Amino acid sequence: MIEAVGLTKRYGSTVAVNDLSFSVKPGRVTGFLGPNGAGKSTTMRMILGLDRPSAGKVLVDGKPYQELKYPLRHVGALVEARWVHPNRSAHAHLRWLARSNDLPRKRVDEVLGMVGLDKVAGRKAGGFSLGMSQRLGIAAALLGDPQVLLFDEPVNGLDPEGIHWIRQFMQRLAAEGRTVLVSSHLLSEMSLTAEDLVVVGRGELIAECSTEEFVNRASDSSVRVRSPQAEQLAGLLAERGLAARTADAQSLLVDGADTEQVGEIAAAGGIVLHELAAERSSLEEAFMRLTGDSVEYQTDFGQPTDTLTTAGK
Incomplete structure (x- = not known):
């Protein structure tokens, strides 16, 4: 479990994270979302002990990261896939990490097989594609078989097959009872992957809830109805005080x-219906609606320019 309490980080007069409190529970994939500059990376760095909080605290299974004797056995993290020395092979890189945490050498071969890099284990990491580097970073995160996993943009550089693989992989890890926190710009992917969300903006908490609750919170109550008697139905609805908008020749939005x-x-009214369904916003639409005031930059047309998108950035 990850628990942040009153987490604050200041850089001079700039407040990157402001009194942020949330928890990430085991057994579920939790998406960590927010516009660029919202404080996500700073928060993840504080979880991993790479930045010291100005105030507050963050605990991993009840302890600060710095107090973990063998941190890879407790927390696995993919923060920057390209940090591996370019002249070191994938196998050598993982073997070095394993030694630093007193892990058995056989575990290196196991995780390379898990991420599909066993056939290129002897190749220098500098020649890896971005997708291969991502897989190597995931292998490093899994090395100590930790109960807590943090992934920052884990699908970056992966092809559709790789994205599908990492989605199922993260869900399987959560199903094993692990705590999985994932930060991503791919909202369409997060809607398929994350059961819970922690959403931040300008360093402050916007929402901490299930993905379904987040979308419902931003959605207006409306119904799509399709009928060959759409005009007659619209009149009946108006008599009941319900306004219907025409979607097409036979469809109404109520x-x-x-x-x-x-x-x-x-x-x-004896009206024949061919379709009757509640309209529901997508995660992207919900995100745009609830974080619109928290983006760093706005265009001249009032549209945010620095938000999450449905495509990688």
């Missing part, structure tokens, strides 16, 4: 209503 209301009105 705001401020639920499917039960619309279905009962249609049934009472």
